[in-house]
Structures are given as C-alpha cells and as structure tokens.
Amino acid sequence: MFLQQLVNALWLGSVYALFALGYTLVFGVLDILNLAHGAVFMWGAFFGLMAVTRLDMPIWAALLVAMLGSGVLGIVLDRVAFRPLRKRNAPQLAAIISSIGASTILVSLAQGAFGAQVSRFPLDALPSQVFITGPVRVTLIQIIVFVASVVLMIALLLFMRRSRSGKAMRAVAYSGRISALLGINVDRIIVTTFFVSSALAGASGVFLGLAFSAISPFMGAPIELKGLAVIILGGLGNVPGAILAGFLLAATEVFGVAYVSSDFRDAIAFTVLILVLLFRPSGILGTAVERRA
Amino acid sequence: MPPFLNDLWLVYRSVFEFALIGSALGLSMYVVLRTGLLSLASAGFMAIGAYVGALLTIHLHVPLLVSVLAGALAAGGIGLLLGLPVLRLSGVYLAIATIGFGEVVRVFMLNIDSVAGRTITGGALGLNNIPRKTETWHLVLFVAVLIYLFIRIDRSRTGRAFDAIRQDHHVAASMGIDVVRYRNLAFLLSALIAGAAGVFSAHLTYFVSPNEYGFNGAVRILTFAILGGYLTWLGPIVGAFLLTFLPELLRFLGPYRPIVNGVVLILAIIYLPRGLVDPRFWRKTLRRRSPPPPAAPLETSG
Numbered sequence: 001m002f003l004q005q006l007v008n009a010l011w012l013g014s015v016y017a018l019f020a021l022g023y024t025l026v027f028g029v030l031d032i033l034n035l036a037h038g039a040v041f042m043w044g045a046f047f048g049l050m051a052v053t054r055l056d057m058p059i060w061a062a063l064l065v066a067m068l069g070s071g072v073l074g075i076v077l078d079r080v081a082f083r084p085l086r087k088r089n090a091p092q093l094a095a096i097i098s099s100i101g102a103s104t105i106l107v108s109l110a111q112g113a114f115g116a117q118v119s120r121f122p123l124d125a126l127p128s129q130v131f132i133t134g135p136v137r138v139t140l141i142q143i144i145v146f147v148a149s150v151v152l153m154i155a156l157l158l159f160m161r162r163s164r165s166g167k168a169m170r171a172v173a174y175s176g177r178i179s180a181l182l183g184i185n186v187d188r189i190i191v192t193t194f195f196v197s198s199a200l201a202g203a204s205g206v207f208l209g210l211a212f213s214a215i216s217p218f219m220g221a222p223i224e225l226k227g228l229a230v231i232i233l234g235g236l237g238n239v240p241g242a243i244l245a246g247f248l249l250a251a252t253e254v255f256g257v258a259y260v261s262s263d264f265r266d267a268i269a270f271t272v273l274i275l276v277l278l279f280r281p282s283g284i285l286g287t288a289v290e291r292r293a
Numbered sequence: 294m295p296p297f298l299n300d301l302w303l304v305y306r307s308v309f310e311f312a313l314i315g316s317a318l319g320l321s322m323y324v325v326l327r328t329g330l331l332s333l334a335s336a337g338f339m340a341i342g343a344y345v346g347a348l349l350t351i352h353l354h355v356p357l358l359v360s361v362l363a364g365a366l367a368a369g370g371i372g373l374l375l376g377l378p379v380l381r382l383s384g385v386y387l388a389i390a391t392i393g394f395g396e397v398v399r400v401f402m403l404n405i406d407s408v409a410g411r412t413i414t415g416g417a418l419g420l421n422n423i424p425r426k427t428e429t430w431h432l433v434l435f436v437a438v439l440i441y442l443f444i445r446i447d448r449s450r451t452g453r454a455f456d457a458i459r460q461d462h463h464v465a466a467s468m469g470i471d472v473v474r475y476r477n478l479a480f481l482l483s484a485l486i487a488g489a490a491g492v493f494s495a496h497l498t499y500f501v502s503p504n505e506y507g508f509n510g511a512v513r514i515l516t517f518a519i520l521g522g523y524l525t526w527l528g529p530i531v532g533a534f535l536l537t538f539l540p541e542l543l544r545f546l547g548p549y550r551p552i553v554n555g556v557v558l559i560l561a562i563i564y565l566p567r568g569l570v571d572p573r574f575w576r577k578t579l580r581r582r583s584p585p586p587p588a589a590p591l592e593t594s595g
Binding site (some may be wrong): 228 | 329330388390397404469550557559
C-alpha cells in the first residue's frame with residue numbers, strides 16, 4: 001500500500017513539477033502571473049492528440065510536436081496579451097487580468113474546435129505493459145512519464161545554469177533594466193522564456209493526457225489551480241522550489257486520499273496553498289524579498 | 294404603460310434583474326480594485342451568501358431581509374478571516390489566495406454532505422425549490438443603496454484613502470494612511486456586497502449549485518468591472534448591463550460565445566485601461582473645457 005502510493009506520488013509529482021516549472025519561470029523572469037498557463041497545457045495535450053490521430057505519428061514525435069506547438073502558442077500569447085502592457089509599463093494586476101482573458105479565449109476556442117467531450121489517445125498508440133512486483137503495480141506509461149519529465153526538468157536546470165541564454169534569463173529575472181544596459185537582448189530573452197515555459201506546459205499536457213487517458217478543453221483548470229499551490233509552496237519564481245513542491249503536493253494528495261478521505265482531494269491543494277500563505281508566504285525554498293517603491 | 298413597452302418588459306425583465314445582480318457583483322469587485330488589488334473571491338462570497346440565505350429560507354422560513362443580512366454577514370466574516378493574513382502580502386498573493394478560496398468554497402459545498410452524512414448543501418445537485426422571493430424592486434433598491442454608499446465613500450476620508458493607496462501604496466503609507474486596514478475594509482465591503490447579492494440571486498433563480506460559482510463566475514464578474522472601469526461606481530454597473538444584454542445579441546456565436554468575455558477583457562485592459570466610464574476620456578473626446586481630472590489611472594506598485 002505504502003509503496004504503491006509512493007509510486008503514484010512520484011509520477012504524478014513529476015507532471016505537477018513540470019507544469020509548475022514553466023509557470024514559475026515566467027513569474028521569475030517577468031513578474032507576471034500567467035493564468036493562461038493551464039490553457040496552454042490543454043492545447044499541448046490536443047496538439048499531441050492531433051499528431052497521433054490525424055498524422056499517425058508515434059508518441060515521441062507527437063510529444064515534440066506538442067512542445068513546439070505550445071511553445072509557439074506561448075510566444076503568440078506574449079505578443080497579444082502581455083507585450084502591449086509591458087510597453088506601457090502597466091501594473092502587475094493588468095497582466096493577470098489579460099492572462100485570464102487569454103485563458104478564456106483559448107478554452108472556448110478548444111471547446112468550439114474539439115467539442116466539450118473527453119477525447120483520449122488511441123489505445124494502439126501507447127505501450128500498455130504493466131509491471132507488477134510484489135504489491136506494487138506500475139504501468140509503462142507511468143514510468144515513461146516520470147523519466148521523460150525528470151529528463152526535461154534536468155535539461156531546463158542545465159539550460160538555466162550553463163547556457164548563455166539561460167544565464168541571460170537569470171540576469172533579466174534579476175533586473176530587466178540592468179540586463180539591457182549590459183547588452184542583453186531582453187526582448188529575445190522574454191520570447192525564449194515564453195517558448196520554454198509553454199513548451200514544458202505542452203509536454204506536461206501530453207503526459208497527463210496519456211496517464212489519465214482523458215483530454216478535454218477543461219483539463220487545464222484543475223491543474224492551473226494546483227500549479228498555483230505548487231508555485232506558492234516552492235516560492236514564487238523559484239525553479240528548484242517548484243520541482244520540490246510539485247512532488248510534495250502530489251505526495252500530500254496521494255497519501256491524503258489513501259489514508260484520510262477522497263472527498264476533499266481537490267481541496268488539499270488549496271489547503272496547502274492557504275497554509276503556506278499564512279505561515280511562510282515566501283515558500284519552502286524562498287527567501288523574503290523586500291520590494292522598494 | 295403602452296402595450297409594446299409592457300411586452301418588452303416581460304421579455305427583458307429577467308435579463309434586467311440579472312444585470313442588477315451583476316451590477317452589485319461588479320461593485321463588489323470594484324471596491325477592491327479601487328485599492329489597487331485584484332480579488333477573485335466575489336464568486337465564492339456570492340456562493341456563501343446564496344447557500345446561507347437559501348438554507349435559512351428553506352429550513353427556518355425567515356423573511357428575505359433576514360436571509361440577506363445573514364448571508365452578507367456570513368460572507369463578510371469569512372472575508373475578514375481570509376483578508377487579515379493575506380492582505381499583508383503583495384497583490385499577487387491576494388489574487389492567488391482568492392482563486393484558491395473560490396475553489397475551497399466550491400469543493401466544500403460539493404462534499405460537505407458526504408462528510409457530514411446527511412443532506413445539507415445537496416452536493417453537486419445543489420439546493421432546489423428555493424421560494425422565489427426576490428422582486429425586481431428589491432434589486433433596484435439594493436443597487437440604489439450601494440450607489441448611495443459609494444457616493445458617500447467617494448466624498449469621505451475613506452474614499453480618498455482608497456484612491457491614494459491605489460496610486461502608490463508606499464507613498465500612501467508614508468502619509469500616515471493605514472494601508473492594510475483600508476485594504477481590509479475594502480475586502481470586507483466586497484464580501485458583504487457579494488454575499489447579499491448571492492442571497493438575492495438564490496431567491497431569484499430558485500436554486501443554487503456549487504458549479505455556478507467557480508472560477509468562470511469570478512471571471513465574468515471581473516469582466517464587468519474591467520470593461521466598465523473601476524475608477525467610478527458607475528463603471529461596473531455599465532459593464533454589468535452591457536455584458537448581460539450583449540450575450541442575448543450574440544447567440545449566433547453558439548459554442549464560441551464565452552470567447553466574448555476573454556476578448557473584452559484583453560481589449561479593455563490593453564486599450565481601455567480606465568474602462569468605458571472614464572470621465573477624463575469622455576471629456577477629452579467631447580472637447581469640452583473642464584477642470585483637471587480628479588483621479589489618476591491605476592498604477593499600483595503591488
């Protein structure tokens with residue numbers, strides 16, 4: 001029982017972490033709370049689904065298509081919803097509102113295009129092996145999702161630490177103005193940030209669509225809200241914090257459902273969210289930041 | 294009344310009533326926005342008011358006024374509990390906390406029955422056959438009282454404090470304005486108004502269910518305040534009326550209809566940041582000579 005829950009927590013946590021990573025990255029670099037991240041996640045799942053059903057692609061190629069598609073969608077999102085506000089130097093609040101509008105548009109577009117019903121990946125497109133060792137049951141899908149998510153996370157961390165773009169991204173996160181003075185092309189870094197963040201959202205959309213075998217225009221909303229709990233728990237803008245918090249939240253949910261009650265499964269994330277806001281608003285790995293006028 | 298007006302009234306009466314409830318909800322969003330904060334809790338407060346009011350009516354048969362007061366107070370009390378800790382943090386945290394709050398309310402209403410082991414909120418089905426007690430004049434009076442309240446606030450110390458905090462809360466604090474206290478006051482007002490609106494709405498539509506009040510409900514209310522503008526109390530009311538009557542005209546969009554809310558939100562926040570009801574904009578457009586504008590646009594620093 002315990003081991004089985006641990007396995008469930010690990011793969012679910014890897015998806016939460018992957019989703020929250022892009023969420024927190026945009027906040028870290030741009031100070032924007034992008035509430036359309038869940039909608040991009042949902043479109044990623046549909047891009048993957050289209051690639052498999054319409055173009056007969058294997059699942060790994062569909063994943064690449066989904067990441068590319070949602071990455072580009074992220075850039076469009078920035079152009080339409082955020083860039084005009086940035087140019088005007090509008091308050092943070094305006095960007096949140098704009099992202100809510102973008103999210104509504106993306107969800108209703110998907111609803112119009114794919115209908116409100118739940119779609120799923122065709123069964124023959126997926127490996128269906130199940131491994132049973134002792135009391136623990138793991139599907140190959142869960143293993144693939146976990147490994148692929150972890151690989152993507154490590155790739156992002158390396159990208160942030162080692163590559164020139166990644167370093168520039170961290171510089172822009174520290175101060176856009178100073179980075180511009182140092183000759184960093186801030187516009188390009190912002191585009192990169194949105195691409196990377198949205199591509200990760202798209203990948204997690206495909207993963208969750210695979211693991212739960214359910215894709216619908218409304219699949220973004222629940223994870224959007226759980227992602228909020230994750231990024232608050234990890235500390236807003238904190239990338240390693242989001243990874244840790246993703247696994248923590250998944251573990252809390254999985255063990256909470258197993259040992260306490262399943263009725264309040266969806267409330268667990270928000271209870272965590274509100275408790276963190278009450279007692280440690282800077283998150284588990286965060287440090288308090290003093291803001292100046 | 295001439296017959297054609299009578300017909301028109303029969304057709305549009307319910308839309309008019311929804312627009313009035315929308316106006317109240319828009320005002321509940323406006324009062325927080327006015328202090329430079331974004332709260333998405335109005336839908337959750339509305340739900341609390343609706344359930345408390347409906348349960349009182351169904352089980353204790355109290356008069357509507359008692360339900361309204363009880364619903365407003367219940368929402369207000371919970372609003373205080375939520376606002377007190379969170380309003381010390383920057384604005385993003387309030388936005389996030391209120392989104393989380395809305396979900397907690399929804400999940401609570403959905404599951405409390407199975408936890409308590411008996412029917413209280415009716416779970417996903419909600420509460421049905423609530424007697425229709427809300428009359429049109431109740432709503433007109435309710436919105437009129439709110440308008441009076443906001444006119445009084447505009448002319449008071451409180452109104453000026455709200456505006457100062459929105460423009461720059463650091464400067465406001467250094468001028469001796471208790472930023473946290475005023476933001477809590479605005480948040481409390483917002484909860485009270487939304488709670489009362491919830492009770493009226495429950496006694497207008499005969500039923501309440503948890504999913505009416507989710508995140509989408511909050512976005513709808515936000516759109517009222519953003520399109521109409523949140524620099525004056527008139528803004529959210531204009532926004533609510535436009536956006537309640539507009540979907541009737543946009544039926545041809547079919548499944549794409551919710552897209553209107555999104556498009557309106559983005560266009561308004563980018564091109565019309567002060568909303569439709571912006572005295573300065575209209576004065577400039579109408580080219581009338583006038584004294585300098587009273588309020589600066591919203592430039593919050595968090």
